[in-house]
Amino acid sequence: MSNIGKSTNILWHDCPIGQSERQKLLGQKGCVIWITGLSGSGKSTVACALSRELHYRGHHTYVLDGDNLRHGLNRDLSFKAEDRTENIRRVGEVAKLFADAGTICIASLISPYRRDRDACRALLPDSRFIEVFMDLPLEICEARDPKGLYKLARTGKIKGFTGVDDPYESPVNSEIVIKMEGEECPSPKAMAKQVLSYLEENGYLQA
Ligand SMILES: Nc1ncnc2c1ncn2[C@@H]1O[C@H](COP(=O)(O)OS(=O)(=O)O)[C@@H](OP(=O)(O)O)[C@H]1O
Numbered sequence: 496m497s498n499i500g501k502s503t504n505i506l507w508h509d510c511p512i513g514q515s516e517r518q519k520l521l522g523q524k525g526c527v528i529w530i531t532g533l534s535g536s537g538k539s540t541v542a543c544a545l546s547r548e549l550h551y552r553g554h555h556t557y558v559l560d561g562d563n564l565r566h567g568l569n570r571d572l573s574f575k576a577e578d579r580t581e582n583i584r585r586v587g588e589v590a591k592l593f594a595d596a597g598t599i600c601i602a603s604l605i606s607p608y609r610r611d612r613d614a615c616r617a618l619l620p621d622s623r624f625i626e627v628f629m630d631l632p633l634e635i636c637e638a639r640d641p642k643g644l645y646k647l648a649r650t651g652k653i654k655g656f657t658g659v660d661d662p663y664e665s666p667v668n669s670e671i672v673i674k675m676e677g678e679e680c681p682s683p684k685a686m687a688k689q690v691l692s693y694l695e696e697n698g699y700l701q702a
């Protein structure tokens with residue numbers, strides 16, 4: 496019997512069908528592809544392009560998008576630092592369950608704090624956490640501004656906006672970095688291909 500967090504006298508229950516059986520059925524390795532970067536850097540675009548590409552190749556994926564999860568699971572959280580931390584903690588735990596189910600889980604969240612991302616990484620042993628850093632300059636993200644949020648942040652109508660008046664801690668050890676090629680940003684297909692190649696070369700697309 497253990498005490499975990501606020502739960503007392505709890506016991507882990509194992510099932511005979513585990514991750515490796517589910518992986519054999521699906522013909523892939525369950526893992527988490529964690530896409531981090533500024534608002535407007537292309538996280539959702541890569542997540543969707545990658546999911547589509549994998550799906551058409553017969554792989555089972557699921558996208559956990561920060562914006563979308565804040566409509567449900569994380570609707571009680573704001574953008575203050577401790578709520579962003581709780582947001583990432585919850586999504587890290589959910590992503591871990593998807594990976595345990597054998598799914599290629601694609602999580603796309605700003606996840607601005609290195610410590611929070613590293614805590615998610617620590618939940619997933621055996622290289623099952625693959626960090627993708629959208630290394631695009633703030634100026635590009637701000638120029639895109641598809642939702643008009645940077646404009647609102649610059650005029651003080653949104654407080655604590657990442658990259659404007661709230662921090663973003665760039666990763667230092669990401670498995671994959673997506674960046675500008677000269678003046679050009681790679682196309683969504685090219686960005687997805689970069690991640691796909693990593694998965695292929697590292698054996699994630701077989702059980
Ligand atoms: N203050 C502030 N700072 C940053 N972003 C903001 C803020 N307020 C609203 N939004 C919108 O929320 C989306 C980011 O949600 P996340 O859950 O990914 O954020 S975080 O990881 O908890 O930092 C983010 O979506 P993306 O643009 O897709 O990144 C924004 O649309």
Ligand SMILES: Nc1ncnc2c1ncn2[C@@H]1O[C@H](COP(=O)(O)OP(=O)(O)O)[C@@H](O)[C@H]1O
Pocket residue numbers: 532533534535536537538539540541603639641680681682683686
């Ligand atoms: N590689 C790209 N080249 C050009 N525009 C892009 C690219 N990736 C994303 N965009 C555009 O940039 C905007 C922000 O992309 P999005 O995926 O919503 O970013 P995020 O999820 O990081 O906020 C969208 O309008 C999207 O169409």
